[in-house]
Amino acid sequence: MGQQVFQHTLSNGLVLLAERMEHVRSAAINFLVPAGCANDPDGQFGVGSVLADLITRGAGDRDSRELSLALDGLGVDRDESVGVYNMRFWGSTLARNVPAALTIYADILLRPHLPADELEPVQSLAVQDIEALEDAPQAKVMLELRKRYYPSPMNKDRRGTVEDIEALTIAAVKAHHSRLFRPNGTILSVAGNIDWDRLKAQVEDLFGDWKPGADPDLAPIERTPESGHIPKETAQTHIAIAYPSVPVTHADYYAARAADGVLSGGMSARLFTEVREKRGLCYSVGVRHETFKDRGTIIGYAGTGADRAQQTLDVTMAELRKLKDGVTDDEILRVKAGLKASLIMQEESTSSRAGSIASDWYHLGRVRSFDEVQAAIDGLTPGTVVDHLARFPVRGTTLVTIGPAPLTMPE
Known part of the structure; x- marks a missing residue:
């Protein structure tokens, strides 16, 4: 059944x-x-x-x-x-x-x-x-x-x-x-x-007898995000970035997830390979997609030595920005395999399914079927990811750091 x-x-x-x-x-x-x-x-x-x-x-x-x-x-x-x-x-x-x-x-x-x-x-x-x-x-x-x-x-x-x-x-x-x-x-x-x-x-x-209550006014008070630095005398610098993406309600959602996966989906992903493995700049680096009902965000983190912090930020931002220039078939196959594996494991976990159907209803007002999700994953190609990044490029990046000295966002 x-x-x-x-x-x-x-x-x-x-x-x-x-x-x-x-x-x-x-x-x-x-x-x-x-x-x-x-x-x-x-x-x-x-x-x-x-x-x-x-x-x-x-x-x-x-x-x-x-x-x-x-x-x-x-x-x-x-x-x-x-x-x-x-x-x-x-x-x-x-x-x-x-x-x-x-x-x-x-x-x-x-x-x-x-x-x-x-x-x-x-x-x-x-x-x-x-x-x-x-x-x-x-x-x-x-x-x-x-x-x-x-x-x-x-x-x-x-x-x-x-x-x-x-x-x-x-x-x-x-x-x-x-x-x-x-x-x-x-x-x-x-x-x-x-x-x-x-x-x-x-x-x-x-x-059934639980009495309804009033809905609070939680409308966001929009403002311009602010970058900043928190001084801390330490040998390490902690780098956090954020920039706009699409929410789960958007048609590009899975393309955004795929872009995130190319960058951070395991030890063969671009950030791990380019920033950590090839250059040895940091001990931890990655990005992930975060969604609310009305907005999505790419959140990134890197932890590194203070003497390599600026170079770490420079290389990380370069990798994020050049993703729009193209992704390979192998990268998309790897991302799709990871998304499908996650979907299959979710099918076998009662706690994952209970959380997933509640999240779907909260964000979408309906529950997505496995077939719908799998079809969205199957539809991913290098072209769909590049097209998404053309519509939603890396822009308006907010930078926050903790360490001995502030960093400069590369242009």
Whole structure:
């Protein structure tokens, strides 16, 4: 039997998606709640991350330990994370345990305790996360790049600031939950060996009474990106760049992904070969495609010795810019093989499928079939990539560096 994807929208706006995978005995649950860090109010940056930690410390009729024991008893491998626009709750377990796990997640999302006596340790962990950036310059330079490249509120960081985290009250955390946790805008995706009719009925029962809330105004406040340098006396320089590309909604999306793959798709890719292998300029270099609903970006990073930093930037930018002059058949074959391998591995993973169908619905308002994705990959040629780069050349590059001296963007 072919791919089986189901969709149902509750009367309160919650979207339920499911993909039945009959060949597995497991299942994955994935919630996208519209409570990402873009919603963090001024003076409360980081409140979403604090909420994401605190929300699992007791819910419904279970305290923090009882909640953990209940999920552990079901064998639920789980995590919570905060993105720009969504807060994600993910769990993977045996398919037969999905109903019990969903019941617990309904308590977590709708009836969390948010205990005041747990706030201080959560704040302490959040502050440690921020302070750890000083020992992680690659993460810090990418954070600074996003702050300077993207418009507000897209440029907010989930970690927030030490000052705002330490000033948070339990009332502020509870108000944040009350304001943002709503069914309209929430996507629940399940993938695995599930019974669709039973799943739909249970979700209606658990979440049907959840009251809708108001949509916040998160329209980007456009501005001109700003390059910059963060002085740090060290033997290394960390280089981060960003420039516009196309979003997943654009017809050129897979051509953009292919261009990214030619540059960074493994040890035979151009950047690894030209910048690291041939010249020995850096220990790490690469680019990747990042997408939001309304825009795409090419994000790049290189880590190198301070004495080779300018040359590293020069060679990297030269490789990015000359890609428009042509790619080879072998490069496209390699990229297509990598994309297809990723697609096949995704087909075999319940967690990947649950995440993928939720992402598709969030960005596209529909779920792409494997056949559609494979056809897009099969349609890639050197010509389609070059044509894309002619329409969307490297331009408007934002540069952020951490190291002893600033660098100059080559013309």
